[in-house]
Structures are given as C-alpha cells and as structure tokens.
Amino acid sequence: MTLREQEVAAAFAELTGGAARDPGDTQALLATLAEGGRRLFRARGAKVAYVPGGRSAAALTGGTDPSLGTLAADAVRWGEGAGYDARTTGCALVDVDVTTRSAQLRWPRWSARAKALGFGRATALPLRGRDEEIGALVLFTAADKPLDEEALALVRLFAEVAGHTLTLQRELGESQVLAGQLEHALSSRVLVEQAKGILAARSGQSLDEAFAVLRGYARSHQRKLADVAREVTEGRGELIAG
Structure with missing residues (x-):
C-alpha cells in the first residue's frame, strides 16, 4: 500500500x-x-x-x-x-x-x-x-x-x-432517545400496575376502582401519576396510609 x-x-x-x-x-x-x-x-x-x-x-x-x-x-x-x-x-x-x-x-x-x-x-x-x-x-x-x-x-x-x-x-x-423514552414509559406503567394492586388489596376495591383513586389523587395534587404510584409501592404517602 x-x-x-x-x-x-x-x-x-x-x-x-x-x-x-x-x-x-x-x-x-x-x-x-x-x-x-x-x-x-x-x-x-x-x-x-x-x-x-x-x-x-x-x-x-x-x-x-x-x-x-x-x-x-x-x-x-x-x-x-x-x-x-x-x-x-x-x-x-x-x-x-x-x-x-x-x-x-x-x-x-x-x-x-x-x-x-x-x-x-x-x-x-x-x-x-x-x-x-x-x-x-x-x-x-x-x-x-x-x-x-x-x-x-x-x-x-x-x-x-x-x-x-x-x-x-x-x-x-x-433511536437511543426513543428507547430511553420507551423504557421510562414501561417502568412508569409497571409502577402504576403495582400500586393499583396494593391499593386494591388493602381496600377491597377492584383494580379499576383503585386506579381511579390513584389517578384522582395525582390530579387533585397536581403530581405525576408515576411519582404517586412509586410512593404507594414504597409504603409512603397519604394513599397507602388510608
């Protein structure tokens, strides 16, 4: 060469x-x-x-x-x-x-x-x-x-x-940005599903009813649904106490 x-x-x-x-x-x-x-x-x-x-x-x-x-x-x-x-x-x-x-x-x-x-x-x-x-x-x-x-x-x-x-x-x-966004969305969805299950088990509500409570709390307090769900799964916050 x-x-x-x-x-x-x-x-x-x-x-x-x-x-x-x-x-x-x-x-x-x-x-x-x-x-x-x-x-x-x-x-x-x-x-x-x-x-x-x-x-x-x-x-x-x-x-x-x-x-x-x-x-x-x-x-x-x-x-x-x-x-x-x-x-x-x-x-x-x-x-x-x-x-x-x-x-x-x-x-x-x-x-x-x-x-x-x-x-x-x-x-x-x-x-x-x-x-x-x-x-x-x-x-x-x-x-x-x-x-x-x-x-x-x-x-x-x-x-x-x-x-x-x-x-x-x-x-x-x-594609890396999109993958990160999808990963975040999936993680948030998992948290919400876990929180629904915890609330339903503690209150005797259906999963849909538990989700309505979770979403209503997040909206009334102007917070992200995933953040409220994380507190529920970690045993913190007013929702879990109630």
Missing part, C-alpha cells in the same frame, strides 16, 4: 470509526470530517456546516482552525458563501476563485473574510443525507494552486461517506 493509499484509508477509518465510538459527539465528527477533507484535498484549510433537521434547523459548524470555524458559523448566519450555495442547491462548486469581482458580488461578506484569511480558491461539496442535502464541506487552497483532479475525486467520495455517516449517527441517537 502506497503512502497516499494509507492516508486515504486512515481518513475514512477515522471518520467512520469516530461515529461508531461516540455516536453522540457530532461536533467531534465534524472536526474529523474537516481535517480529513483537508488532508485528502491537500488544502490549506477546511470548514463544514451541518444542518441535521433540514434547511430550517439550527446548524452545527466546525473548521480546521478557529478562524474557519467562525467563518462557517457566520456563513450560515449570513446565508452566503460557497458552502451555503452547495448545501442549498445540492451542487458542488469546484475551484472557485474567491477574489474575483463576481465572487465578491455573489458573497460580499464571505469572500472578503476568506480573502482576508489568505485563501484564494475554494471547493464546496454538499453533504447528502437520505433524501436531501444536510450540509457542506468547503476546502480552501491558495490562489496559485492548480486543481488536483485525483484529490477532488477522493474528497467527493469522502463527502458522500460523511453524509451517510452523519445521517446514521443522527438516526442512532434518535
């Missing part, structure tokens, strides 16, 4: 491996994406914006250095820049000269900031989820650096994998 092949393999492994190790740390994944894209493209810097909930959702941003991280956040706020256009149109912008008059007219604040940071050219690649663009990776190079077509092909593939990885990470996080 050549040095270049090793570099490519490492970049992809870091991206997918990071998501697997800590599926809740999206910010770390974005940092890995920006740095991996920079290395593969042999760029001077990179920034990324990720909008996990669609175009109207809050964006997460990052960069290979703090100034580019700030530019990524500002570009989202401004609604301009090569990355913004790539994300909202789904089309890549390849080897754009950010110092030209047309770039300055198209993205006045973004192009001025990129130029001030010492960048002359930018390539923006959309990050695609299952059925829509969820972000963009922007790679910056010097004004006199020629486009490397082989590197562009690699980073296109890298961005494609990154989009799928971010989507899977989000879906995994949502």
Whole structure:
C-alpha cells in the first residue's frame, strides 16, 4: 500500500470509526470530517456546516482552525458563501476563485473574510443525507494552486461517506432517545400496575376502582401519576396510609 493509499484509508477509518465510538459527539465528527477533507484535498484549510433537521434547523459548524470555524458559523448566519450555495442547491462548486469581482458580488461578506484569511480558491461539496442535502464541506487552497483532479475525486467520495455517516449517527441517537423514552414509559406503567394492586388489596376495591383513586389523587395534587404510584409501592404517602 502506497503512502497516499494509507492516508486515504486512515481518513475514512477515522471518520467512520469516530461515529461508531461516540455516536453522540457530532461536533467531534465534524472536526474529523474537516481535517480529513483537508488532508485528502491537500488544502490549506477546511470548514463544514451541518444542518441535521433540514434547511430550517439550527446548524452545527466546525473548521480546521478557529478562524474557519467562525467563518462557517457566520456563513450560515449570513446565508452566503460557497458552502451555503452547495448545501442549498445540492451542487458542488469546484475551484472557485474567491477574489474575483463576481465572487465578491455573489458573497460580499464571505469572500472578503476568506480573502482576508489568505485563501484564494475554494471547493464546496454538499453533504447528502437520505433524501436531501444536510450540509457542506468547503476546502480552501491558495490562489496559485492548480486543481488536483485525483484529490477532488477522493474528497467527493469522502463527502458522500460523511453524509451517510452523519445521517446514521443522527438516526442512532434518535433511536437511543426513543428507547430511553420507551423504557421510562414501561417502568412508569409497571409502577402504576403495582400500586393499583396494593391499593386494591388493602381496600377491597377492584383494580379499576383503585386506579381511579390513584389517578384522582395525582390530579387533585397536581403530581405525576408515576411519582404517586412509586410512593404507594414504597409504603409512603397519604394513599397507602388510608
């Protein structure tokens, strides 16, 4: 395996491996994406914006250095820049000269900031989820650096994998939240059923009648049904005493 092949393999492994190790740390994944894209493209810097909930959702941003991280956040706020256009149109912008008059007219604040940071050219690649663009990776190079077509092909593939990885990470996080909610709901239901049985046994009521007493007490005292049920099962509270 050549040095270049090793570099490519490492970049992809870091991206997918990071998501697997800590599926809740999206910010770390974005940092890995920006740095991996920079290395593969042999760029001077990179920034990324990720909008996990669609175009109207809050964006997460990052960069290979703090100034580019700030530019990524500002570009989202401004609604301009090569990355913004790539994300909202789904089309890549390849080897754009950010110092030209047309770039300055198209993205006045973004192009001025990129130029001030010492960048002359930018390539923006959309990050695609299952059925829509969820972000963009922007790679910056010097004004006199020629486009490397082989590197562009690699980073296109890298961005494609990154989009799928971010989507899977989000879906995994949502499934974990749902599992937690279901577990909580099940635990609460078990507590309520236990409390019903205790009240019915002590009062001679039916289970339905015991549940009505339990629910009525919780409502009249503006408390959660599960909290009242827990007190009953633990032998605490007015209901159990009665």
